[in-house]
Amino acid sequence: MIERRAKVLSPSVLRGLRRGIEKEGLRIRGDGTLADTPHPEALGSALTHPGITTDFSESQLELITGAHTDIDGCLRELTELHQVVHRSLGNELLWCASLPCKLPSEDQIPIARYGSSNAARLKEVYRKGLAHRYGRRMQAISGVHYNFSVPEAMWEALREVDGQDVPARIFRDQGYLALIRNFRRHAWLLLLLLGASPAACGSFVRGRNHGLSAWDTGSVFAPFATSLRMGRLGYQSDAQASLAVSFNDLTGYADALGRALRQPYPAYEAIGLRDHGEYRQLSTSLLQLENEFYGTIRPKRTTRSGERTLRALNDRGIEYVEVRCLDLDPYSPIGIEADTIRLLDVFLLHCLLHESPPDAAWEVEAMSGNQRLVAEAGRDPSVRLNRAGTRVDPAEWGAALLGECEAIAAALDKAHGATDHSRVLGVAARALLDPSSLPSSRVLRETQEQHGRSFPDFAMSLTRSHRDTLLASAPEPEAQARYAALAARSIADRERIEASDDEPFEAFRQRYLDQDLLGTPRPV
Numbered sequence: 001m002i003e004r005r006a007k008v009l010s011p012s013v014l015r016g017l018r019r020g021i022e023k024e025g026l027r028i029r030g031d032g033t034l035a036d037t038p039h040p041e042a043l044g045s046a047l048t049h050p051g052i053t054t055d056f057s058e059s060q061l062e063l064i065t066g067a068h069t070d071i072d073g074c075l076r077e078l079t080e081l082h083q084v085v086h087r088s089l090g091n092e093l094l095w096c097a098s099l100p101c102k103l104p105s106e107d108q109i110p111i112a113r114y115g116s117s118n119a120a121r122l123k124e125v126y127r128k129g130l131a132h133r134y135g136r137r138m139q140a141i142s143g144v145h146y147n148f149s150v151p152e153a154m155w156e157a158l159r160e161v162d163g164q165d166v167p168a169r170i171f172r173d174q175g176y177l178a179l180i181r182n183f184r185r186h187a188w189l190l191l192l193l194l195g196a197s198p199a200a201c202g203s204f205v206r207g208r209n210h211g212l213s214a215w216d217t218g219s220v221f222a223p224f225a226t227s228l229r230m231g232r233l234g235y236q237s238d239a240q241a242s243l244a245v246s247f248n249d250l251t252g253y254a255d256a257l258g259r260a261l262r263q264p265y266p267a268y269e270a271i272g273l274r275d276h277g278e279y280r281q282l283s284t285s286l287l288q289l290e291n292e293f294y295g296t297i298r299p300k301r302t303t304r305s306g307e308r309t310l311r312a313l314n315d316r317g318i319e320y321v322e323v324r325c326l327d328l329d330p331y332s333p334i335g336i337e338a339d340t341i342r343l344l345d346v347f348l349l350h351c352l353l354h355e356s357p358p359d360a361a362w363e364v365e366a367m368s369g370n371q372r373l374v375a376e377a378g379r380d381p382s383v384r385l386n387r388a389g390t391r392v393d394p395a396e397w398g399a400a401l402l403g404e405c406e407a408i409a410a411a412l413d414k415a416h417g418a419t420d421h422s423r424v425l426g427v428a429a430r431a432l433l434d435p436s437s438l439p440s441s442r443v444l445r446e447t448q449e450q451h452g453r454s455f456p457d458f459a460m461s462l463t464r465s466h467r468d469t470l471l472a473s474a475p476e477p478e479a480q481a482r483y484a485a486l487a488a489r490s491i492a493d494r495e496r497i498e499a500s501d502d503e504p505f506e507a508f509r510q511r512y513l514d515q516d517l518l519g520t521p522r523p524v
Contacts, residue, residue: 005353006407008157014415016151017345018067018320021078023335024142025328026095027059032460033102034140035059035092036110042088044487045494047114047123051081051486056127056139058110061085061094067147067320071341078334080475084483086467087474093467096335097459098229098327099200100140109136117498118508122282125509129281129288132271134237137204141229142328144336147300148348149320169317173250176318178356179348180247180297184367187296187325188374188385189398190347193428194340195226195375196327196439199447199455205233215453224380226440227327231375235294239265239286245293248358250318254310257293258517260286261310283513296325296371310517323348330443330459333466342424346412350405363388379435395432402429 027035039046039054039061046054055062063081068074085094095101103109111127114120130139155172164171199221205212210233212220228234245256265286272280282288290309301312301319323344328335366386374394377383384391402425409421431437436445443458451457474480 001355002350002353002404003407005158005161006411008154008161009349009408009411009415010157011415013151013154013157014412016069016153018069018149018151019071019074019341019345020067020147021063021065021074021336022145022147023063023078023328024055024144025061025063025335026057026101026140026142027061027089027092028095028101028463030091030093031102032456034100034104034109036104036108037092038113040088040090042487043085044490045115046112047117047120047490048493048497049486049490051077051483052085054112054114055142056112056130057136058112060112060140060142067149071338074341075334075336075338078336079470080479080483082334082470083473083475084480086470093463095142095459096328096330096463096466097455098142098197098227098330099455100137100142100204101459102201102456103137103140103203103206106131106136109140111136115494115498117494117501118503118505119497120494121279121505122509122512125279126282126288126292128279129268129271129283130292132280133239133268137206138234140204141234143229143324144326144328146323146326146336146341146344147320148323148344150349150352173317175352176299176321177247177250177253179352180299180321181359182351182354182356183297183321183323183348184247184295184359185363186347186351186401187367188370188378188394189401190325190344191227191230191371191374192378192394192398192438193343193431194326194329194439195230195378196330196443197227197229198222198225198440198444199458200228200233201456208233215448217452217454217457219447219453219455221444221447221455222376223444224377224383225375226378226438227325227375229327229375230296230325231372234375237294239267240294243286243293244361244364245295246359247299250299250313253299254314254517257287257290257310260293261288261290261513261517282509296323298322298324306512308512308515308517311515314517321348327439329439330462331439333469339420339424339427342412342421343428346405346409346421346425349408349412350401353408354404379438379441398432399429402432 029035039058043052051064053062054060065074065077111131114123159171199219202218202220205220212222214220243260246252263286264284269284273284274280287293299313299318300322301316303309303312329337370385373383383394385394387397405425409425412421413419435441447455447458
């Protein structure tokens with residue numbers, strides 16, 4: 001199937017691939033502790049700025065690029081965002097790693113604030129709910145989200161090759177869901193090749209049964225881990241483990257999430273909706289909002305003002321996929337490099353073109369087990385993964401997958417007049433044979449040999465170096481003026497929203513949550 005479908009990979013189609021990046025990072029003090037200052041005013045309003053906002057914490061910046069058809073343009077924008085941010089941080093820095101810096105006690109990690117409007121309060125109360133449900137330390141983890149889409153010309157060509165006469169939107173939705181199913185089957189390979197969070201500051205696991213080894217500096221680690229961020233200490237939820245979310249069709253996906261958004265959950269009912277008039281969470285359901293559902297990848301559609309994510313998907317279909325399993329690259333000043341994007345593009349196209357049978361409950365369980373094994377011990381030579389009930393060596397399975405990607409890499413190289421995609425694929429294949437060359441191994445090795453077995457010292461050294469690199473160059477004058485205008489406009493937009501609010505927050509909250517997720521939108 002992949003050989004037949006690979007015929008659609010013409011240079012014009014491949015040059016139409018679109019990608020965007022959302023990169024999180026903690027603001028810290030010079031001593032490596034979490035900053036507790038407000039979001040810098042010079043960066044504009046976190047509520048309304050299109051490229052510079054906050055994630056869970058007031059101290060957790062999120063930088064968002066637009067969608068680009070060229071890798072260099074995407075990274076150029078991400079670099080400009082970092083340059084602008086660093087010029088507004090004063091004595092603060094931007095932590096380079098996925099696992100957090102030296103953290104204070106739970107209640108001292110500041111939740112993001114967005115202003116006094118109902119929309120701002122909705123975002124803040126949602127984050128309060130996350131804090132009560134999962135803890136603030138877990139929410140302080142940072143990562144890179146990679147947004148990916150293929151051009152309509154590719155869907156048209158695939159529909160012709162497959163001999164399908166279904167409507168274009170349905171074929172596109174089915175294609176993206178097939179990509180997602182294959183991605184979930186094979187995402188462990190990205191954790192192995194790109195994972196860079198095998199160690200953490202001891203403050204991250206304070207008071208928890210973590211099962212990690214410890215150095216005498218107080219830092220903790222797992223000797224064969226690749227991405228603790230994606231293991232049991234990271235984005236995991238026992239409550240969500242009960243969700244039977246299938247990606248076989250969009251209706252089934254929406255129905256499963258819709259039930260979780262309506263279904264009361266006893267442990268969250270015990271938290272309560274309000275305490276002495278103060279909201280503790282948006283609802284007592286298993287999920288407060290769609291984005292609370294954890295996963296390595298999501299189907300996405302750009303939403304309109306006040307529109308729920310599921311309703312946008314149901315009304316207009318899948319627009320792109322969001323890859324969510326990527327650690328920050330601690331060696332990159334902007335958290336991700338061009339070669340990583342090249343590997344992701346090859347991998348995602350493989351997931352799209354390869355046969356993708358429907359998922360089943362037993363396979364979902366196997367996929368979760370594979371992810372956990374690789375995240376926590378992927379470089380252990382004794383680890384074996386579950387491939388359709390057979391125990392296999394990750395290096396053997398990974399080599400087979402990369403082999404199937406060779407034609408895709410060659411097609412991308414032809415489209416761009418270079419050999420970079422094939423080169424990156426070769427580097428990945430060699431890394432499977434030499435785990436000491438993997439980023440996770442390098443992090444542990446340098447932490448031990450160059451930084452006295454202190455993970456905070458390791459990360460601070462790179463953090464300072466990245467700051468100096470980014471401050472040594474400035475955005476072009478046109479870019480500086482553009483970002484200054486965006487910041488000013490975002491503040492004006494926030495003030496306009498605040499001035500126009502004319503209903504109590506409780507009415508706003510109820511109206512937002514009570515939207516018909518499958519029907520015609522009601523204004524919010």
